[in-house]
Amino acid sequence: MKQTPSQTVGPFYSMGLTRTRMNVLAIDSTQGARIRVEGQVLDGDGKPVPDALVEIWQANSYGRYNHADDKQEKPLDPNFMGWGRSGTDKNGCYIFETIKPGSVPGNDESVQAPHLNVCLFARGMLVHAFTRIYFGDEPTNDVDPILSSIKNKARRKTLMAHREETNGKIVYRFDIRLQGENETVFFDM
Amino acid sequence: MDIKVYKPRDWKSHPPYLYEPYGSSVKRAPLKRLVPMKQTLSEITGPVFGHNTVQPGEDDLTTNAGTGTPAMGERLIIVGRLFDEDEKPIPNTLIEIWQANSAGRYQHEVDQHNAPLDPNFTGAGRCVTNDKGEYRFLTIRPGSYPWLNHYNGWRPAHIHLSLFGPSFVTRLVTQFFFPGDPLLPLDPILLSVPSKKARERLIASYAHDVTEPEFALAYRFDIVLRGRDGTPFEEPKR
Numbered sequence: 001m002k003q004t005p006s007q008t009v010g011p012f013y014s015m016g017l018t019r020t021r022m023n024v025l026a027i028d029s030t031q032g033a034r035i036r037v038e039g040q041v042l043d044g045d046g047k048p049v050p051d052a053l054v055e056i057w058q059a060n061s062y063g064r065y066n067h068a069d070d071k072q073e074k075p076l077d078p079n080f081m082g083w084g085r086s087g088t089d090k091n092g093c094y095i096f097e098t099i100k101p102g103s104v105p106g107n108d109e110s111v112q113a114p115h116l117n118v119c120l121f122a123r124g125m126l127v128h129a130f131t132r133i134y135f136g137d138e139p140t141n142d143v144d145p146i147l148s149s150i151k152n153k154a155r156r157k158t159l160m161a162h163r164e165e166t167n168g169k170i171v172y173r174f175d176i177r178l179q180g181e182n183e184t185v186f187f188d189m
Numbered sequence: 190m191d192i193k194v195y196k197p198r199d200w201k202s203h204p205p206y207l208y209e210p211y212g213s214s215v216k217r218a219p220l221k222r223l224v225p226m227k228q229t230l231s232e233i234t235g236p237v238f239g240h241n242t243v244q245p246g247e248d249d250l251t252t253n254a255g256t257g258t259p260a261m262g263e264r265l266i267i268v269g270r271l272f273d274e275d276e277k278p279i280p281n282t283l284i285e286i287w288q289a290n291s292a293g294r295y296q297h298e299v300d301q302h303n304a305p306l307d308p309n310f311t312g313a314g315r316c317v318t319n320d321k322g323e324y325r326f327l328t329i330r331p332g333s334y335p336w337l338n339h340y341n342g343w344r345p346a347h348i349h350l351s352l353f354g355p356s357f358v359t360r361l362v363t364q365f366f367f368p369g370d371p372l373l374p375l376d377p378i379l380l381s382v383p384s385k386k387a388r389e390r391l392i393a394s395y396a397h398d399v400t401e402p403e404f405a406l407a408y409r410f411d412i413v414l415r416g417r418d419g420t421p422f423e424e425p426k427r
Contacts, residue, residue: 001273001274002390003198003274004390005203005387006203007364007379007382007391011297013349013362015311016286016287017285043216044217051299057236065231069233069234070234082236124214124218125206125218126205126214127205128360129219149224150224183219186223187226188223189226189228189232
């Protein structure tokens with residue numbers, strides 16, 4: 001059987017996909033360091049995209065995914081599913097309240113630096129785009145197998161979220177650029 | 190770590206990012222070459238939404254506005270099965286749908302088309318596939334509506350669907366159309382799909398076997414998500 005073709009989410013996806021708030025991944029009892037991840041989605045003119053949809057999938061604070069195919073012996077957190085969804089507002093901004101994920105294994109005995117897996121949709125995007133958010137202050141980024149596989153070293157920095165601290169709250173800022181000189185790295189996998 | 194990866198995205202079935210006749214893609218299509226990535230644990234896992242995610246009645250768009258008055262329009266039953274590329278049914282996965290009302294207007298503040306809103310129609314529904322990968326919605330036939338992409342542009346009637354499947358890479362958002370719609374050959378969004386055969390897979394078929402006498406017509410729309418690599422057959426039972 002052949003894959004069903006993808007189509008755009010269109011301008012009205014919020015009535016189907018964000019009727020309830022789905023951008024808070026961490027509740028009070030979730031284990032791990034609280035972070036906010038936010039940023040803008042920008043088009044080829046650098047203009048905000050007000051009808052994009054950002055979804056994230058991440059490991060818990062121990063570095064384990066809440067999924068049957070993750071057979072690691074690390075603890076599961078019953079209060080953390082690891083998935084969230086945020087539409088963008090009129091300024092193209094998305095926001096997640098979550099925890100910093102632990103490291104997860106990569107292929108061939110490697111270890112991946114902590115990251116969020118991103119699936120991006122928008123009006124005007126006929127197919128969703130996959131990218132990743134890494135944490136700019138994380139020393140293990142240098143040995144991350146996926147970052148290292150990006151041949152153009154300058155482009156690796158498009159996957160780095162920048163740490164800021166506002167009112168004692170840790171915020172990682174990550175803008176997604178659909179086009180242009182600093183176009184975000186999107187993966188085919 | 191041993192990883193059983195998923196088959197690649199089939200770019201002969203999916204549209205390209207940039208398809209100029211669909212004007213909004215011009216500034217929003219990633220233009221640099223995608224970076225190939227070998228799937229890891231991060232990609233072969235993904236969110237799991239169980240049956241308790243969805244409340245009873247969410248799959249009935251004719252009444253899920255909860256006003257006590259049914260939505261206006263021609264009732265339709267939509268059924269289908271969810272498979273992977275190896276024809277294995279995908280059970281227990283979330284399907285979210287949204288659509289215009291019977292007059293061709295969305296219950297959304299951005300939609301300013303001068304057609305009536307229906308206070309008894311939310312235009313959205315959800316369900317989870319059963320253990321055979323089957324799903325079913327009750328809704329009303331969506332109307333066509335104009336858009337500003339090109340002169341005298343009209344979208345053929347369609348229903349949007351969002352699906353997860355078993356992993357992060359099986360995610361799919363699509364839309365399906367109705368057979369015989371004269372707008373189909375004029376729709377840049379449908380035409381962005383690169384082959385005629387693949388486009389035909391976005392058109393539902395009339396299902397007389399599911400149609401309920403004196404109640405509602407039925408359409409069938411089966412969906413195929415990415416399959417797992419190298420596991421086309423189950424181990425034979427001995």
